[in-house]
Amino acid sequence: MSGIRHCMSRMFNPSAVLPSGTRQSDIVCKSQRLMLEAGLIRQSSPGTFHLLPLALKSLEKLTHLIDSEMRNLGGQKIAMPTIGTGTLWKKSDRWNSMGAELFKLKDRHGTEICLSPTHEEAVTDILAAEPNLSHKHLPLKFYQITSKFRDEPRPRYGLLRGREFLMKDMYTFDVSSDGARTTYEAICDAYHRVFGQLGLDAIQAAGDSGAIGGDVSHEFILPASIGEDTIHHCPRCGFAANKETTTSDGSPCQQNLSKPSCQMVEKTGIELGHAFLLGQKYSKVFGAKFSDTSGTKRNCEMGCYGLGVSRIMAASIEVLSTEEDVRWPVAIAPYQVCIIPPKEGSKEEVRGLAEDLYDEVCLSLPHLKDDILLDDRKSQTIGRRLKDCRKKGFPFAVIVGKKGEWVL
Template sequence: MVLMGSRCLSAFCQRVSKMYQASLVLPEGSKVADIKCKSHRLMLDAGLIRQASPGTFHLLPLTLRALEKLIKVIDTEMRKVGGQKIAMPGMTPSSLWKTSGRYSEYGPELLTLRDRHDVEYCLGPTHEEAVTDIIAGEKMLSHRQLPIKLYQITNKFRDEMRPRYGLLRGREFLMKDLYTFDCSMEKAEETYRSVCEAYKEIFSILNLPIVQAVGATGAIGGSSSHEFHLLSDIGEDQVYHCSRCGYAVNQETVEGVPSCPDHLSQPECPMGLRQGIEVGHAFLLGTKYSKTFKADFFDEECKSRLAEMGCYGLGVTRILAAAIEVLSSDKEIRWPRLLAPYQVCIISPKEGGKESSAIHLAEWLYQDVCLHAPHLASDMLLDDRGHMTIGRRVKDASQIGYPLIVVVGKRALEADPKFEVINTATGSTEYLSKVELLQQMESIAVL
C-alpha cells in the first residue's frame, strides 16, 4: 500500500477504472453516422453525455467537471461587474408572462404545467418577469441602492419543435442570466458596456475566438442588443463578419451587405457571411419590463422613476458544446485548455507485459505530482486499466482530450528513467525525466 503522509493514495487517487462513462447508447433507430453535428457525436461517442429524451441529456462526470470549471470563470467575471448570484424557481406563474405579453409571443415554445390547484406555470426560458417582480416588490427602493445586478445559473426550458445538435439546441439547458437595474439610461449603458467587456474577457480566458455582432432584439424586446457568436458551419445564425476589423452584424438586422463603421479608413474591409453559434447575448431593455411591473425607485428629489434595465444571457451548456464543435477534430475532443475535465492523465503499464514491473512507478509518479504540484492533485487522473494495452488507453485519453497524457512505459524502467509525455493540444510527444516532468506539471495553470 502506498502512503502519502497518513493518507492512503488509493483513497484520493482518481482512477479511470472507477469512473463512470456511459457506453454509446443511441435512441432506437439512429446511428452514429446519422449525427451530423460533430460535438454531439463526439460527446456521445466518448460517453460524456447520454440522451434522456429528445433534446434533454444526462451530463456525466467528465462533462460536469468541465461545466463546473466554466461556471467558475463566469462567476468570477460576473462578480467583477458587480453581479450578485441568486436562484429563481424554474417555475414562473403564467400570470406574470401574461402581464408582460410574452405568454402569447413565445407560443408553443413555452413549456407550461399545471399544479393541483389548476394554477398554470411556465418553465422559464428566461426570467425577466420573475426578476422584475422581485424588484417591483421593493416599495421604498432608493437611487442609493442602485444599480442592482442579479444573476443566476440555472436550467432553462424551451419546447423546441426540432431539438437537435445535442447540447447546442436542447429543450432543457443551463444558462447564465443577469438582470440589471440602473437609475438612468446613461448608467444602464455603462453597465451594458461593462458586461459586454466581461463577456469578451470570459471568451479570452477560454481562448475562444468570439465574434460580437450587432443583434436583433427579438422576443425579449428592448432598444439595443449584441450577440456573441462562435463561428461554425453548424451555427444557425447568419452573421456578416469582417475578418480584418472584427465588426459583425446579424443578417436579420440589416438589408444588403453592411459596411464596417471604420470602412473609410480601411476601404477594403472584407465582409463575409458566416454561420455562427449564438452563445451569449446582451439586451438594453430600457423600461419595457419595469414599466409593466412598476419596478420604480425614488431619485434624489424623492420622485418616483422607473428602473432602466438590461438583461444578459450566456448559454452555459451551449458554450461547452460550441467550444468542442470549433476546437475538435472529427475523431478527438479538444477543450478550451482550462475547461478540460482533467489536466493530466497518467497511463500505467499493461499488466503481464514486459514493463508490468513499472506499475508501481505510475502510482508513485501520481503521488510525486501531488507533492510537487499540489494544485494538480484534483485535476489528475490515473488510467489504471492494466488489462488494456497502453496504445488503446492513449487513444481513449486522446479522444477525450486531456491536455497532457503521461505514459509510464518500458523506458521508465531504464537506469535513467524517462516518461513519454504527449501534449494533445500541439500533438507533440517528448520523453522527460521525472524532474523535468514535475517542472512542467508545476507550470500547468488550473481553475
C-alpha cells in the same frame, strides 16, 4: 495520501451510446457524435441529455470561470425558481407572445405555470416589491446559473439546441440610460474575457431583439459551419451584425465607417451569448422603481445578459475537435493530466510507480489534485489507453516507464 485517486477503471464512462432507435447517420453534428462516443453524454429524450461524469466536471469548471467574471463585475448570484407563474408572464404579455416555445402547464389547482426559459418577469417583480429602493442601491446586477427550458420544435445538434439547457442569465438595474449603457459595455467586455479564456474567437454582432424586446442588443457568435445564425462580418473594421438586421444593398460598415478596404463576409455561427438593453420595458410594467436624489420615484433602466453554458461547452467541442477526438479548451478540460502506467506483466512495469507519481504530484501541486486521472486499466496496452486519452481530449498524458523510477 488523503482521499481516493481519480481512476479510469472506476469511472462511469460508457462509450458510443446511441439512443435507442437512433442511427449513426441521424447524428449530423460533430460535437454530439463525439460526446456520445467519448461517453460524455447520453440522450434521455429528443433535446434532453444526461451529463455523465466527464461532461459535468467540465461544465462545473466553466461555471466557476463564469462565476468569477460575474463576481468581478459586482454581480450578485441568486437562484430563481424554474417554475414561473402564469400571472407574471401574462402581465408582460409574453405568455402569448413567446408562443409554443414556452413550456406551459397547470398545477393540481388549475393554476397556470411555465418552465422558465428566462427570468425578466421574476427578477423585476423582486425589485418591484422593494419599497425603499434608492439610487444609492443602484446599479444592481443579479445573475444565476440554472437550467432553462424551451419547447423546441426540432431539437437537434445535441447540447447545441436542446429543450433543457444550463444558462447564465444576468439582469441589471440602473438609474439612467447612460448608466445602463456603461453596465452594458462592462458586461460585454466580461463576455469577451470568458471567450478569451476558452480560446474561442466569438464575434460580437449587432442583434435582433426578438422576443425579449428592447433597444440595443448584441449576439456573441462563434463561427461554425453548423451554426444556425448568420451574420455579416467585416474583418477589416470589425463591424458585425446579425443578417436579419442588415439590408441586402451594400455593406453597412462601408456606408458608416468607409474604410476603403471594407468587405462584408457572410458567416454562419453558434450564438453563445446575448446582451440586451431593455430600457423600462419591464420596470414600467411591474413597477420596479427607485427614489432619485430628489426623492422622486423613477423606473429602473434594465438590461439582460445571457450565456448558454452547456451550449458553450458543446460549441467548443464542435469547433476545436478533430473528426476522431474531443478537444477541450484547456481551461475546462475535465482532467488536465492522464497518467498511464505500463501494461501488467510488461517489462516496463514497476509495481506502484504510477500510483506513487500520482500521489507525489498531488502533494507537491495540490491545485492539480482533482485534475489528474490515473488510467489504471492495466490489462490494456499503453497504445490503446493513449488512444482513448486522445479520444477524450485530456490535454496532457504522462506515460510511466521503468526509467521513471529515477525521476521520482
